[in-house]
Amino acid sequence: MADRVIFVGILVLAGVYFWATSQIPTLEIGDPLGPKAFPRLLGIGLLISAAMLFAEMVKAKKGGPEAEPEAAEPQDTSTYKVVAGVVVVTGIFFALFEPLGYAISTSLFLMVMTLYFNKGKRWTNIITSVVYGFASYYIFTAALGVNLPRGVLPF
Amino acid sequence: METLTHIFNGFAVCLQPINLWYTFIGVFMGTIIGVLPGIGPSAGIALLIPVTFGMNPTSALIMMCGIYYGTKYGGSTTAILIRTPGEAASVMTSIDGYEMARKGRAGAALAVSAIGSFIAGTLGVIGLTIFAVPLASMALKFGPAEYFTLMLFAMTAVSTLTGKSPAKGVLATILGLMIATIGIDLQSGQARFTMGVAEFQDGVGFVVVVVGLFAVAEVFRGLEDIYKGTSAQAMKISGSLWLTKEEWLRSIGPIWRGGVIGFIIGVLPGAGGTIASIMSYTTEKRLSKNPDEFGKGAIEGVAGPEAANNSDTAGAMVPLLTLGIPGGGATAVLMGAFIMYGIQPGPLLFQNRPDLVWGLIDSMYIGNVMLLILNLPLIGIFVQLLKIPSGILYPLIIAISVIGAYAINGSMTDLYLILIFGVIGYVFDKVDIPVAPLVLSLVLGGMMEQSFRQAMTISGGSPKIFFSSAITMTLVVMSVISVLMPFILPKLKKYKEDGKDE
Numbered sequence: 001m002a003d004r005v006i007f008v009g010i011l012v013l014a015g016v017y018f019w020a021t022s023q024i025p026t027l028e029i030g031d032p033l034g035p036k037a038f039p040r041l042l043g044i045g046l047l048i049s050a051a052m053l054f055a056e057m058v059k060a061k062k063g064g065p066e067a068e069p070e071a072a073e074p075q076d077t078s079t080y081k082v083v084a085g086v087v088v089v090t091g092i093f094f095a096l097f098e099p100l101g102y103a104i105s106t107s108l109f110l111m112v113m114t115l116y117f118n119k120g121k122r123w124t125n126i127i128t129s130v131v132y133g134f135a136s137y138y139i140f141t142a143a144l145g146v147n148l149p150r151g152v153l154p155f
Numbered sequence: 156m157e158t159l160t161h162i163f164n165g166f167a168v169c170l171q172p173i174n175l176w177y178t179f180i181g182v183f184m185g186t187i188i189g190v191l192p193g194i195g196p197s198a199g200i201a202l203l204i205p206v207t208f209g210m211n212p213t214s215a216l217i218m219m220c221g222i223y224y225g226t227k228y229g230g231s232t233t234a235i236l237i238r239t240p241g242e243a244a245s246v247m248t249s250i251d252g253y254e255m256a257r258k259g260r261a262g263a264a265l266a267v268s269a270i271g272s273f274i275a276g277t278l279g280v281i282g283l284t285i286f287a288v289p290l291a292s293m294a295l296k297f298g299p300a301e302y303f304t305l306m307l308f309a310m311t312a313v314s315t316l317t318g319k320s321p322a323k324g325v326l327a328t329i330l331g332l333m334i335a336t337i338g339i340d341l342q343s344g345q346a347r348f349t350m351g352v353a354e355f356q357d358g359v360g361f362v363v364v365v366v367g368l369f370a371v372a373e374v375f376r377g378l379e380d381i382y383k384g385t386s387a388q389a390m391k392i393s394g395s396l397w398l399t400k401e402e403w404l405r406s407i408g409p410i411w412r413g414g415v416i417g418f419i420i421g422v423l424p425g426a427g428g429t430i431a432s433i434m435s436y437t438t439e440k441r442l443s444k445n446p447d448e449f450g451k452g453a454i455e456g457v458a459g460p461e462a463a464n465n466s467d468t469a470g471a472m473v474p475l476l477t478l479g480i481p482g483g484g485a486t487a488v489l490m491g492a493f494i495m496y497g498i499q500p501g502p503l504l505f506q507n508r509p510d511l512v513w514g515l516i517d518s519m520y521i522g523n524v525m526l527l528i529l530n531l532p533l534i535g536i537f538v539q540l541l542k543i544p545s546g547i548l549y550p551l552i553i554a555i556s557v558i559g560a561y562a563i564n565g566s567m568t569d570l571y572l573i574l575i576f577g578v579i580g581y582v583f584d585k586v587d588i589p590v591a592p593l594v595l596s597l598v599l600g601g602m603m604e605q606s607f608r609q610a611m612t613i614s615g616g617s618p619k620i621f622f623s624s625a626i627t628m629t630l631v632v633m634s635v636i637s638v639l640m641p642f643i644l645p646k647l648k649k650y651k652e653d654g655k656d657e
Contacts, residue, residue, distance in 0.1 A: 002586045033342040038604040045329040052322035081383045083375050094570045110550050118546025146562045
């Protein structure tokens with residue numbers, strides 16, 4: 001099933017990529033190939049991978065049930081919801097990264113994540129999150145000269 | 156003769172206190188990264204690139220290579236004590252190593268992996284020292300057509316040898332090359348595929364891709380495991396950290412054989428440490444008088460694979476340093492680090508910067524000694540790391556990734572990109588699309604296009620140039636064979652899978 005989606009995905013991507021390649025403006029001066037030739041080759045490469053995938057799908061079907069034991073395995077969809085949740089929380093963290101500053105946004109992000117994934121140790125989680133957020137801010141900006149957003153903090 | 160002088164001068168470079176210090180930092184961090192499941196050498200090196208910017212390149216590269224070979228030492232500890240490879244290549248160690256630990260011989264398992272790693276690692280560096288100069292001088296004769304076909308071979312070998320499906324490996328390779336075409340084309344000055352995002356004019360940074368695919372995606376998988384409740388507990392180190400005479404006698408053969416297998420696999424593009432350790436394991440099982448013992452705590456099953464995956468790292472440095480072409484994911488990231496420091500690895504480097512090349516190679520001898528000390532008498536310290544609850548560890552890895560990604564340009568686009576590539580890496584893992592070929596082709600993409608266009612300019616637009624010399628012909632034929640091999644040689648694949656099932 002997943003392979004069929006990938007197969008269609010490759011074809012769509014190849015179409016979009018060929019179109020995008022044709023949109024690159026060219027000035028043929030001194031460079032016989034220009035900026036389009038290599039991308040065209042890659043588009044063909046995509047089609048080759050699609051053909052290979054098709055051959056593998058046919059082979060797997062011929063191989064019968066023993067070739068596809070994974071399909072029978074039921075996948076609990078709630079794990080995907082958790083991963084989706086993590087992605088959303090991380091997205092919010094990034095959105096607040098510059099407005100709030102590195103130290104505060106990182107501490108908040110770590111608190112939310114550890115309180116959910118390391119249950120039962122509330123104070124350890126909160127203290128670790130805050131100490132890490134501020135200590136790493138200090139170490140990276142002061143000691144290593146890395147530029148991190150200050151945000152609302154005065155220092 | 157001149158080479159010998161360079162080798163000795165290399166020791167003068169790497170024995171400078173500052174470089175000894177960075178060797179130590181590198182192998183120390185490598186051990187930590189190896190012990191911690193969820194973060195591997197690729198992500199570790201990529202995260203350090205922005206932070207170490209402005210450092211002396213020799214010291215920085217010595218440190219990053221230290222991380223690369225150091226992770227293999229650390230990875231075995233986790234494999235033995237919690238049956239989870241701390242690093243992908245130690246997957247075979249988790250079979251017999253964990254069984255040994257269950258039988259109260261964790262100390263011996265840790266000792267044999269550290270000693271085996273040291274012997275084979277040093278053997279590998281000796282091989283690197285011997286083969287570097289002849290290969291580099293051969294590569295000096297390479298023109299753009301030779302380089303293009305060499306990269307083609309490296310990519311096809313990696314795409315068909317990593318992962319279960321060659322088609323998906325090829326797909327990953329092409330995707331990496333496509334990402335590499337984003338940005339201003341250096342020859343025509345034309346912007347390509349920027350999708351209207353101003354930041355994309357400079358291209359998509361390889362650090363953000365690597366951090367996303369290797370660190371962030373791994374965090375998603377790890378958090379998923381916590382939610383499912385499948386994270387494991389660490390065993391205590393039991394038994395003395397030394398080998399009995401009998402254990403030693405049983406281990407020495409596998410260590411030598413594993414060392415040779417690992418080095419050869421390492422030099423060849425594509426296969427890498429995991430396959431090297433699987434091959435060593437199956438070899439030892441075949442040679443053993445008691446093959447039934449394998450899987451139930453046979454020390455040979457720890458000694459051989461651990462030796463193999465350590466000499467593999469030294470072997471993998473051979474094509475990276477001499478040809479300037481990495482043969483796998485982690486060395487591709489190392490190559491990215493070289494380029495970030497303005498250093499192009501390859502044959503010219505041996506002529507122009509012998510101090511750097513040999514300082515780096517010689518530092519690997521010293522790094523292996525340091526690793527033996529860190530991973531044998533001092534291993535108890537690193538085992539404490541396994542007590543960090545993964546519910547805290549994984550969120551911390553995201554926080555560290557954020558610093559690395561933001562530090563490159565101070566750009567929010569890079570932050571969102573690591574999230575996007577994290578999701579891509581997570582999905583790719585679910586549908587068996589390997590990410591190592593993508594990283595390799597992303598790093599090589601610019602060079603590959605450049606050598607393609609140079610070759611075509613030389614030939615006046617005729618693709619015949621790629622079939623004009625014996626070298627290019629051989630490489631083209633080998634590329635075609637490596638793509639077709641999975642179809643014409645299903646037996647070989649079966650052999651590989653048999654190894655995995657055991």
